[in-house]
Amino acid sequence: MKIALRVNSQDVEAEVEPRLLLVHFLRERLRLTGTHIGCDTSQCGACTVHLDGRAVKSCSLLAVQADGCAITTIEGLAADGVLHPLQAAFHEHHALQCGFCTPGMVMAAHELLGRTPMPDEAQIRAALEGNRCRCTGYQNIVDAIRAACERAGGCT
Amino acid sequence: MIPSAFNYVAPRSLEEALACLGRCEPGTAALLAGGMSLVPALKLRFARPATLVDIGRIAALRGIEANAGGIHIGALVTHAELLGAPQLADRPVFAETARVIADPQVRNRGTLGGSLAYAHPAADWPAVFLALGGEAELFGPRGARAVAAEDFFTGIFGTAIGADEILTGVRFAHVPVNAGSAYSKMRQQASGMALVGVAAQLVLDAAGAIRAASVGVTGVNAVPFRARSLEARLQGSASDPAALSAACALGITEADPLGDRHASADYRLHLLGVHAGRALARALARARGSAGDGADYND
Ligand SMILES: Cc1cc2nc3c(=O)[nH]c(=O)nc-3n(C[C@H](O)[C@H](O)[C@H](O)COP(=O)(O)OP(=O)(O)OC[C@H]3O[C@@H](n4cnc5c(N)ncnc54)[C@H](O)[C@@H]3O)c2cc1C
Ligand code: FES
Numbered sequence: 373m374k375i376a377l378r379v380n381s382q383d384v385e386a387e388v389e390p391r392l393l394l395v396h397f398l399r400e401r402l403r404l405t406g407t408h409i410g411c412d413t414s415q416c417g418a419c420t421v422h423l424d425g426r427a428v429k430s431c432s433l434l435a436v437q438a439d440g441c442a443i444t445t446i447e448g449l450a451a452d453g454v455l456h457p458l459q460a461a462f463h464e465h466h467a468l469q470c471g472f473c474t475p476g477m478v479m480a481a482h483e484l485l486g487r488t489p490m491p492d493e494a495q496i497r498a499a500l501e502g503n504r505c506r507c508t509g510y511q512n513i514v515d516a517i518r519a520a521c522e523r524a525g526g527c528t
Numbered sequence: 529m530i531p532s533a534f535n536y537v538a539p540r541s542l543e544e545a546l547a548c549l550g551r552c553e554p555g556t557a558a559l560l561a562g563g564m565s566l567v568p569a570l571k572l573r574f575a576r577p578a579t580l581v582d583i584g585r586i587a588a589l590r591g592i593e594a595n596a597g598g599i600h601i602g603a604l605v606t607h608a609e610l611l612g613a614p615q616l617a618d619r620p621v622f623a624e625t626a627r628v629i630a631d632p633q634v635r636n637r638g639t640l641g642g643s644l645a646y647a648h649p650a651a652d653w654p655a656v657f658l659a660l661g662g663e664a665e666l667f668g669p670r671g672a673r674a675v676a677a678e679d680f681f682t683g684i685f686g687t688a689i690g691a692d693e694i695l696t697g698v699r700f701a702h703v704p705v706n707a708g709s710a711y712s713k714m715r716q717q718a719s720g721m722a723l724v725g726v727a728a729q730l731v732l733d734a735a736g737a738i739r740a741a742s743v744g745v746t747g748v749n750a751v752p753f754r755a756r757s758l759e760a761r762l763q764g765s766a767s768d769p770a771a772l773s774a775a776c777a778l779g780i781t782e783a784d785p786l787g788d789r790h791a792s793a794d795y796r797l798h799l800l801g802v803h804a805g806r807a808l809a810r811a812l813a814r815a816r817g818s819a820g821d822g823a824d825y826n827d
């Protein structure tokens with residue numbers, strides 16, 4: 373089946389099998405391997421991307437469901453080689469160790485800040501409920517997200 | 529994990545969707561809404577439909593509308609939309625329930641219609657649907673029909689939706705005067721689904737006594753149910769927290785709890801009393817016009 377969508381602000385057309393998962397389409401067809409597959413069972417959030425501005429788990433969507441939609445992956449955040457403020461804050465606050473969960477964490481946090489520019493700690497933690505990290509213990513991730521919104525003039 | 533192959537169609541209207549279903553051999557097609565239950569099932573090959581009819585692009589299934597009879601919620605309205613819908617501001621039980629379903633990403637995709645149609649025995653919406661006495665709106669080759677919440681769940685993962693029908697939405701009557709409702713849930717630690725979930729609605733009379741109570745329970749039996757024994761005990765009783773606890777302590781005779789590795793049957797029964805008490809207490813506070821959004825409950 374033919375699909376047409378926008379991925380990181382670029383038009384993409386492709387012929388796909390209906391059973392192809394969105395995450396496989398992104399990673400294997402478009403070679404956007406920043407989106408990770410952790411659990412493959414909708415639990416861990418490593419595969420989080422934005423579909424029309426909303427965070428979704430791309431391991432639990434079919435590529436055909438994204439036909440006509442706009443997708444943003446972690447590769448779409450940095451502009452001209454300059455890290456997005458969230459990415460920079462993750463870097464500065466040591467919010468990653470192995471880094472496997474990081475793209476999903478950043479995409480989940482990005483949706484939160486779009487909706488709630490001044491989240492408190494409880495709201496940040498609630499927004500990460502669908503994302504697992506097996507390394508950091510989360511504290512530095514929360515700190516990084518707070519720092520990113522403080523720098524943007526948000527955060528209480 | 530890769531699903532087995534299927535044909536995919538994405539109709540834009542209900543009529544077109546019914547026609548797609550009609551062209552399939554009975555039992556070989558599956559409807560796809562948000563996909564948060566179905567896509568994982570496809571990946572595990574628990575479900576192997578020959579055709580997937582994606583109803584996710586049918587505009588008529590979206591939206592929340594207040595009308596003369598009450599409120600209509602389209603089948604495709606997502607958990608996330610129910611969390612913040614201004615049309616539901618006077619029914620805080622919706623946000624309170626949506627908030628404890630899954631996680632933000634799943635709430636962005638999963639739908640009210642999909643949750644009711646899937647009828648997972650530990651899903652949250654069925655309890656609310658029962659307690660508020662909603663009606664399911666079905667559309668099929670023989671036209672539209674409505675099924676009351678209490679007749680909707682017919683068995684484990686079973687509903688009154690015919691194989692050739694689509695759940696188009698649910699409707700709820702206007703909020704009665706002096707009424708309040710609430711949802712209280714104990715999460716199963718691994719899945720986040722309800723170990724026990726209780727939704728309650730209380731309507732008070734002018735003197736402040738309980739005129740009507742309705743209680744919907746999920747996670748306990750194989751099929752979600754109305755706790756009629758508790759409702760009967762509450763009707764006409766004084767509406768103070770002590771009376772509510774006393775009524776809960778006498779038990780819910782309809783409960784026939786499942787025991788599994790997450791909770792024994794006895795523990796579920798215990799939790800049922802606790803959460804029925806909490807849901808009723810919060811429903812009472814709301815019926816009296818106090819106590820707000822329950823943000824610090826349900827964890
Ligand atoms: C990680 C995770 C955590 C979750 N946690 C919870 C939780 O805490 N509480 C909870 O209640 N649920 C939970 N869920 C389930 C979630 O709520 C699903 O979104 C919901 O059960 C199904 O809705 P859907 O729109 O995704 O339906 P789909 O997955 O698309 O469909 C589910 C089933 O319903 C049928 N169907 C869908 N729409 C219709 C319709 N309009 N008419 C007729 N049939 C239809 C489909 O054919 C399919 O059989 C969780 C899911 C995940 C992945
Ligand atoms: S890989 Fe998608 S949620 Fe874990």
Ligand code: FES
Nearest residue numbers: 469473505506507
């Ligand atoms: S940094 Fe390793 S899983 Fe999060």
